[in-house]
Amino acid sequence: MEKHEVQEKVKKVVANVLKLDPDEVVDDANFIFDLGADSMQSLELVAAFEEEFDIEMDEDKALAIQTVSDAVTFIASYL
Amino acid sequence: MAYRNLQHTEIEKLKKQGCTAETWESVRVTDPFDPERIQHVRFFGNISLGIFNEHVTVKERGTQQTGIYHSTLRECTVGDNALIQNVQNLYRYDIQHHAVLDNIRSMSVTGLTSFGNGVEIEVLNEGGGRELPIYNHLSAQIAYMLVHFRYHDSLTKKLLSLIETYCESVKSDRGTVGSHVKITDAGIIRNVEIGPGTEISGADLLEEGTLAGSPEDPVRIGQSVIAKHFIVQSGSHISDGVLLDKCFVGQGVRLGKQFSAEGSAFFANSEGYHGEAVSLFAGPYTVTHHKSTLLIAGMFSFYNAGSGTNQSNHMYKLGPIHQGILERGAKTGSLSYMLWPCTVGAFSVVTGKHTTNFEAADFPFSYITAEDGKSQLTPAMNLFTVGTRRDSEKWPARDRRKDSRKYDRIHFDLFNPRTIGNVLKGMEILEELSEKSRREQEYVSYKGLVIKRLLLRSGLKYYRIAVAIYIGEILLKLAESLAPGQTLKEKLAILPGREPEPWFDLAGMLVSKSRLESCINAIVQSSTNSVDDVLNAVNEAADAYNDDSLLWWAGQIRKQFNVEPKDLSDEQTRDIIENWKSNVLKLNNMILKDAEKEFDPGSHMGYGLDGDEDIRNKDFTAVRGTYDDNKFVKGLVKENSEIEQRADNVLKRLKLQ
Numbered sequence: 001m002e003k004h005e006v007q008e009k010v011k012k013v014v015a016n017v018l019k020l021d022p023d024e025v026v027d028d029a030n031f032i033f034d035l036g037a038d039s040m041q042s043l044e045l046v047a048a049f050e051e052e053f054d055i056e057m058d059e060d061k062a063l064a065i066q067t068v069s070d071a072v073t074f075i076a077s078y079l
Numbered sequence: 080m081a082y083r084n085l086q087h088t089e090i091e092k093l094k095k096q097g098c099t100a101e102t103w104e105s106v107r108v109t110d111p112f113d114p115e116r117i118q119h120v121r122f123f124g125n126i127s128l129g130i131f132n133e134h135v136t137v138k139e140r141g142t143q144q145t146g147i148y149h150s151t152l153r154e155c156t157v158g159d160n161a162l163i164q165n166v167q168n169l170y171r172y173d174i175q176h177h178a179v180l181d182n183i184r185s186m187s188v189t190g191l192t193s194f195g196n197g198v199e200i201e202v203l204n205e206g207g208g209r210e211l212p213i214y215n216h217l218s219a220q221i222a223y224m225l226v227h228f229r230y231h232d233s234l235t236k237k238l239l240s241l242i243e244t245y246c247e248s249v250k251s252d253r254g255t256v257g258s259h260v261k262i263t264d265a266g267i268i269r270n271v272e273i274g275p276g277t278e279i280s281g282a283d284l285l286e287e288g289t290l291a292g293s294p295e296d297p298v299r300i301g302q303s304v305i306a307k308h309f310i311v312q313s314g315s316h317i318s319d320g321v322l323l324d325k326c327f328v329g330q331g332v333r334l335g336k337q338f339s340a341e342g343s344a345f346f347a348n349s350e351g352y353h354g355e356a357v358s359l360f361a362g363p364y365t366v367t368h369h370k371s372t373l374l375i376a377g378m379f380s381f382y383n384a385g386s387g388t389n390q391s392n393h394m395y396k397l398g399p400i401h402q403g404i405l406e407r408g409a410k411t412g413s414l415s416y417m418l419w420p421c422t423v424g425a426f427s428v429v430t431g432k433h434t435t436n437f438e439a440a441d442f443p444f445s446y447i448t449a450e451d452g453k454s455q456l457t458p459a460m461n462l463f464t465v466g467t468r469r470d471s472e473k474w475p476a477r478d479r480r481k482d483s484r485k486y487d488r489i490h491f492d493l494f495n496p497r498t499i500g501n502v503l504k505g506m507e508i509l510e511e512l513s514e515k516s517r518r519e520q521e522y523v524s525y526k527g528l529v530i531k532r533l534l535l536r537s538g539l540k541y542y543r544i545a546v547a548i549y550i551g552e553i554l555l556k557l558a559e560s561l562a563p564g565q566t567l568k569e570k571l572a573i574l575p576g577r578e579p580e581p582w583f584d585l586a587g588m589l590v591s592k593s594r595l596e597s598c599i600n601a602i603v604q605s606s607t608n609s610v611d612d613v614l615n616a617v618n619e620a621a622d623a624y625n626d627d628s629l630l631w632w633a634g635q636i637r638k639q640f641n642v643e644p645k646d647l648s649d650e651q652t653r654d655i656i657e658n659w660k661s662n663v664l665k666l667n668n669m670i671l672k673d674a675e676k677e678f679d680p681g682s683h684m685g686y687g688l689d690g691d692e693d694i695r696n697k698d699f700t701a702v703r704g705t706y707d708d709n710k711f712v713k714g715l716v717k718e719n720s721e722i723e724q725r726a727d728n729v730l731k732r733l734k735l736q
Binding site: 017032033039040043044046047048050051056058059060063064 | 446448457460464518531533534536537540541544664665666668669672673676679680681
């Protein structure tokens with residue numbers, strides 16, 4: 001999968017889980033400080049990424065991701 | 080003690096010192112008797128006095144001669160070197176040696192009393208049906224059996240009969256004030272038995288109770304306490320306007336700051352300040368510190384109540400008949416509300432207002448939040464929060480019981496057959512719910528709860544971490560304890576892989592089903608003749624915890640690997656150890672990540688008032704320190720650095736590397 005496809009899918013998932021306007025989900029947005037994700041939503045994001053990309057991520061590394069672009073890079077490493 | 084009648088000259092001297100007696104013949108003394116030590120005292124009825132030839136030092140009163148001054152005694156005995164002064168009425172008490180009674184309005188035994196023993200309190204179900212008779216030797220485990228096993232007729236009858244016998248044995252129309260007791264500035268003390276070393280200072284009213292202190296761990300009762308119908312065990316402190324009615328207070332408990340409780344039992348190391356408790360079964364380490372917190376008709380242990388925590392136990396229908404069970408380690412957030420009946424799994428967190436009844440006992444380590452009027456479960460979420468790890472480390476260190484006789488048996492392991500057993504049950508449920516759910520579903524429902532579909536599989540993943548750590552940790556411990564020349568196979572040969580049986584958490588004590596049944600059988604049989612025999616039977620079951628939990632582990636090995644533990648292959652053994660290593664590291668890293676949030680910019684809010692970003696950071700660091708220097712973080716980082724080494728050492732020892 002091309003990186004821009006990963007990026008689009010990640011943004012779609014983030015907007016969906018955090019109930020945000022997709023335009024708010026910019027590359028350098030921090031999940032907690034900018035997008036307002038709480039701990040439970042962080043878990044949900046990891047689960048949603050796994051389902052969307054049909055991958056199984058390393059739990060501690062996945063939960064350590066802070067920004068949208070970090071998520072794209074991390075997910076891409078599984079594809 | 081050899082008493083004698085007063086001599087004529089002694090009576091004359093006492094009269095000159097302002098003393099009177101209903102009949103001087105009824106006042107008997109012990110040699111050497113010094114009349115100087117009895118001044119301005121009125122004696123009524125039979126009085127026996129010990130020797131007064133020492134001094135005693137009392138806080139805020141300095142050192143004084145022992146003896147009796149400015150007091151009225153009716154039907155009392157006074158032991159050697161006690162000090163009694165300014166006691167307006169002392170009736171039917173035996174005061175033991177070196178006790179101090181100073182400035183008391185009235186202390187009396189008004190008739191035959193059992194001093195609070197046998198008082199029935201309606202714990203858990205405020206409407207009755209689970210009445211708990213309190214008595215001096217009650218433990219959390221016996222209370223659990225009495226409250227929860229009401230359906231077990233022979234057990235209930237036997238326990239109630241033994242307790243009744245005990246209560247009869249302590250009945251008396253005279254009270255005792257134990258040796259070295261200090262009672263100062265108290266109001267009314269009526270029908271209260273006072274154990275050795277007890278300190279009472281400024282209590283307003285104590286009525287129908289026992290302060291069962293021991294010399295090594297005395298009871299302390301402080302300012303403005305009002306307590307009726309109670310038992311207080313050793314090492315407990317109750318102070319500052321506490322109101323108690325029909326309450327049991329176990330060992331090492333702290334109640335203060337105007338806390339009020341009715342029909343409640345507090346077991347070892349519980350704490351209650353400011354708030355209110357009604358029909359509460361407070362298992363060991365139940366802690367409530369805040370105003371507006373009502374704990375009602377619930378059973379808790381290793382619990383921490385957020386401010387404003389509240390529950391309802393009736394819906395204005397058939398009365399206050401509902402109950403709630405929070406398994407060990409659960410917490411409730413500020414202003415959380417639950418509508419009983421509900422159950423909450425071990426080490427779970429409840430936040431928000433819940434107006435549905437839910438059953439979450441099979442989901443330990445979860446978050447239960449209120450979302451749009453629904454109770455939402457996030458399974459396993461609390462497994463990797465920093466609070467859970469901190470709590471599990473702090474409890475053993477905070478056992479403040481100093482009495483060599485400890486009534487409540489407490490097992491502290493975070494991962495144990497009960498909790499991991501529930502984790503495994505939770506995993507089965509999550510698996511089933513996951514299989515049945517459709518991708519377009521946002522939520523699935525389960526026993527009054529909703530769970531986000533996406534979190535079903537992630538919950539499973541996180542629970543697997545706990546199971547892998549539990550399984551591996553025990554294998555590592557077994558390998559580390561091999562005797563010289565002994566093989567792991569030999570060590571495992573004594574552990575048959577039987578079907579793992581259910582475990583119970585008896586208010587702090589973990590016990591297998593069969594062990595509990597043996598314990599109950601031992602209690603029911605005729606050779607158990609006293610409440611202390613019951614304690615012995617419970618202690619025997621508690622002592623079997625390590626052996627029984629190993630058997631449970633062996634059963635899980637059999638179940639997971641389909642071989643007897645002794646037949647684990649080298650590859651399987653290596654996998655268990657490697658899995659343990661990677662999962663402990665994973666869990667610790669997740670906990671560290673959670674701890675890091677306590678230091679991130681979001682946590683800096685409110686610091687460095689009126690300053691710039693630099694001041695804000697400096698203020699935060701000055702007050703909170705840094706992540707790297709945090710004691711808990713350092714401990715976990717150190718543990719991480721040792722995990723690999725520990726696994727390698729065991730692999731080498733087992734010649735698997």
